[in-house]
Amino acid sequence: MYSEPIARALESGGISSGDVVLFESEKQRVEGELMPKTEVGRPDTLVIKLGNGYNVGVRYAKGAKLKLVKKGTGVPKFPVADAKSKQGLPKVTLVYIGGTIGSKIDYKTGGVHMLIKPGELLYEVPELAEIANLEIKNPFSIDSADISYYEWQTVAKEVASAFGGGARGVVITMGTDAMHYTSAALSFMLKDLNGPVVITGAQRSSDRGSSDAFFNLKCAVKLAAESDIGEIGICMHRTSSDDECMLTRGTRARKMHTSRRDAFRPINDRPIAFVDEKLRIRYNSDYSKAVDRKEARTTSHTKFEPKVALIQSHPNFDPEIIDLYARKGYRGIIIEGTGLGNIPGSTQHKDMLWMSHLEGAMKKGIVIGMTSQCLYGRVNSNVYRLLRLISNLGVVYCEDMLPETALVKLSWLLGNHTPEEARRMLPVQIAREIKDRSETDEFLV
Amino acid sequence: MAIDDYKSIGFMCGIEIHQRLATSTKLFCSCTAEISGKGREIGRIRRRQRAVAGELGKVDRSAEFEEERERDFTYRVFRGNSCLVDVDEEPPHEMSMEALRIALPIARAMGMRVVDELQPMRKGVVDGSDPSAFQRTVLVAMDGSITVNGK
Numbered sequence: 001m002y003s004e005p006i007a008r009a010l011e012s013g014g015i016s017s018g019d020v021v022l023f024e025s026e027k028q029r030v031e032g033e034l035m036p037k038t039e040v041g042r043p044d045t046l047v048i049k050l051g052n053g054y055n056v057g058v059r060y061a062k063g064a065k066l067k068l069v070k071k072g073t074g075v076p077k078f079p080v081a082d083a084k085s086k087q088g089l090p091k092v093t094l095v096y097i098g099g100t101i102g103s104k105i106d107y108k109t110g111g112v113h114m115l116i117k118p119g120e121l122l123y124e125v126p127e128l129a130e131i132a133n134l135e136i137k138n139p140f141s142i143d144s145a146d147i148s149y150y151e152w153q154t155v156a157k158e159v160a161s162a163f164g165g166g167a168r169g170v171v172i173t174m175g176t177d178a179m180h181y182t183s184a185a186l187s188f189m190l191k192d193l194n195g196p197v198v199i200t201g202a203q204r205s206s207d208r209g210s211s212d213a214f215f216n217l218k219c220a221v222k223l224a225a226e227s228d229i230g231e232i233g234i235c236m237h238r239t240s241s242d243d244e245c246m247l248t249r250g251t252r253a254r255k256m257h258t259s260r261r262d263a264f265r266p267i268n269d270r271p272i273a274f275v276d277e278k279l280r281i282r283y284n285s286d287y288s289k290a291v292d293r294k295e296a297r298t299t300s301h302t303k304f305e306p307k308v309a310l311i312q313s314h315p316n317f318d319p320e321i322i323d324l325y326a327r328k329g330y331r332g333i334i335i336e337g338t339g340l341g342n343i344p345g346s347t348q349h350k351d352m353l354w355m356s357h358l359e360g361a362m363k364k365g366i367v368i369g370m371t372s373q374c375l376y377g378r379v380n381s382n383v384y385r386l387l388r389l390i391s392n393l394g395v396v397y398c399e400d401m402l403p404e405t406a407l408v409k410l411s412w413l414l415g416n417h418t419p420e421e422a423r424r425m426l427p428v429q430i431a432r433e434i435k436d437r438s439e440t441d442e443f444l445v
Numbered sequence: 446m447a448i449d450d451y452k453s454i455g456f457m458c459g460i461e462i463h464q465r466l467a468t469s470t471k472l473f474c475s476c477t478a479e480i481s482g483k484g485r486e487i488g489r490i491r492r493r494q495r496a497v498a499g500e501l502g503k504v505d506r507s508a509e510f511e512e513e514r515e516r517d518f519t520y521r522v523f524r525g526n527s528c529l530v531d532v533d534e535e536p537p538h539e540m541s542m543e544a545l546r547i548a549l550p551i552a553r554a555m556g557m558r559v560v561d562e563l564q565p566m567r568k569g570v571v572d573g574s575d576p577s578a579f580q581r582t583v584l585v586a587m588d589g590s591i592t593v594n595g596k
């Protein structure tokens with residue numbers, strides 16, 4: 001935000017971002033386009049783009065003057081490509097809920113323009129016109145970290161209605177941070193998929209020439225248009241190179257790197273398919289086939305219980321936190337235990353013992369599940385006596401399920417079933433989130 | 446052309462001097478700034494770059510020239526010389542204060558006006574010379590003069 005004096009000068013001068021301004025102070029005289037204010041930088045500083053293209057920050061000190069030279073032209077018109085539907089191409093519904101591929105930022109005004117019309121997107125990625133006839137939906141736009149079950153409910157309904165409207169496949173574009181929570185949620189909320197649902201995004205924003213957005217989107221649309229997969233998957237780069245994309249199962253995907261293009265990896269699973277640079281699909285492991293429309297239509301089951309917590313067991317953890325969740329009315333807790341599913345249970349420091357707290361929570365009807373912070377591998381309550389005790393208390397050992405997936409699954413189960421049913425179903429496979437066999441080539445894929 | 450001809454058409458010309466600074470790290474990451482050629486090659490990365498609208502304007506003129514929609518480049522990665530920032534897999538780190546501490550006295554020596562706030566920005570390069578398809582550049586100071594032969 002700007003400081004008071006700048007805000008006043010802008011208002012009285014009728015000046016906004018994108019206008020050509022003349023800034024004068026004792027020290028300097030700068031003319032150029034006023035750039036939008038970003039969060040970085042001091043509030044008493046204006047950013048002006050000089051004629052040579054460079055931006056400079058000028059301090060609005062006492063005696064400074066800011067004059068309007070010429071009003072800017074506002075947000076420019078974005079070019080549009082021909083978007084006539086082509087005969088013989090499958091229909092793909094693209095649901096934008098965030099991320100940079102579906103929007104364009106105007107550097108001069110700072111305005112964000114959503115590419116809602118197919119033609120606008122096709123101008124950016126014309127190759128899509130050869131793959132599918134696109135229908136674009138934008139129920140909302142959200143920062144991925146802000147996403148919640150409210151948004152998942154909307155998206156699940158949007159997907160079901162896309163298939164109801166004859167879409168061959170659905171692509172969802174969003175920010176990447178909570179992408180794997182979203183893919184897990186949709187995997188439980190949607191039944192009888194009539195086609196693939198492919199979630200994609202970018203780790204490098206689409207306003208840079210090196211962005212991964214374009215290739216990710218092309219591969220995602222290709223999978224949605226042509227594959228016979230009936231699952232929710234995440235389609236992102238397989239490696240740091242623009243050689244190949246990888247489709248990872250929605251309940252098995254995890255963001256394993258803060259910034260790399262190939263951040264999304266399958267955990268305890270193999271990629272479902274690859275798409276190469278010529279957009280050829282190569283299937284890599286077995287998958288659920290899309291359900292024929294004549295047999296069943298895709299339905300959404302969006303009830304959800306948000307009062308489920310994910311807690312990590314670690315040295316020095318105060319188990320009274322569990323009582324706090326119970327008092328707050330929580331209905332489920334997923335523990336990310338150490339190793340095979342362990343928690344401090346035999347320490348001589350009485351205030352660090354978990355048992356009585358877990359017992360108390362379960363007496364109140366809270367469903368408790370155990371996963372491992374190792375992420376890779378399966379929890380097992382039979383190896384150690386203590387783990388048998390934990391399991392005998394009623395803590396549900398969740399096999400090889402990811403902690404985040406278990407969180408989403410328990411929330412969904414408690415939204416749609418009684419606690420007793422939820423408890424019984426938590427360790428049972430519903431959306432390929434659990435397997436009873438672990439293959440040797442599913443580690444660090 | 447005689448000197449008067451240049452004057453008649455209003456010809457002006459400037460020179461651009463590029464100087465690599467002998468800093469211990471690169472400008473936006475902690476890699477060595479030295480090109481030693483000693484680092485072992487630890488991998489290759491293939492990238493395709495597209496022409497997009499840059500920060501210096503709309504689609505850069507040069508970008509339009511190069512546009513074949515996509516161009517293909519292979520980058521070799523050397524231990525010590527290239528990190529995730531260099532291969533466009535990690536956001537830039539804080540700007541090297543060491544570099545700034547070299548630039549500022551130079552600006553002062555030429556009587557230049559240092560800007561109040563530095564604005565790092567992207568300058569599109571589509572020849573593949575940078576995996577990010579842009580250079581990060583900062584205007585530090587303007588104007589100023591040097592005295593040459595008493596002028």
Ligand SMILES: [Zn+2]
Binds near residue numbers: 474475530
């Ligand atoms: Zn580096």
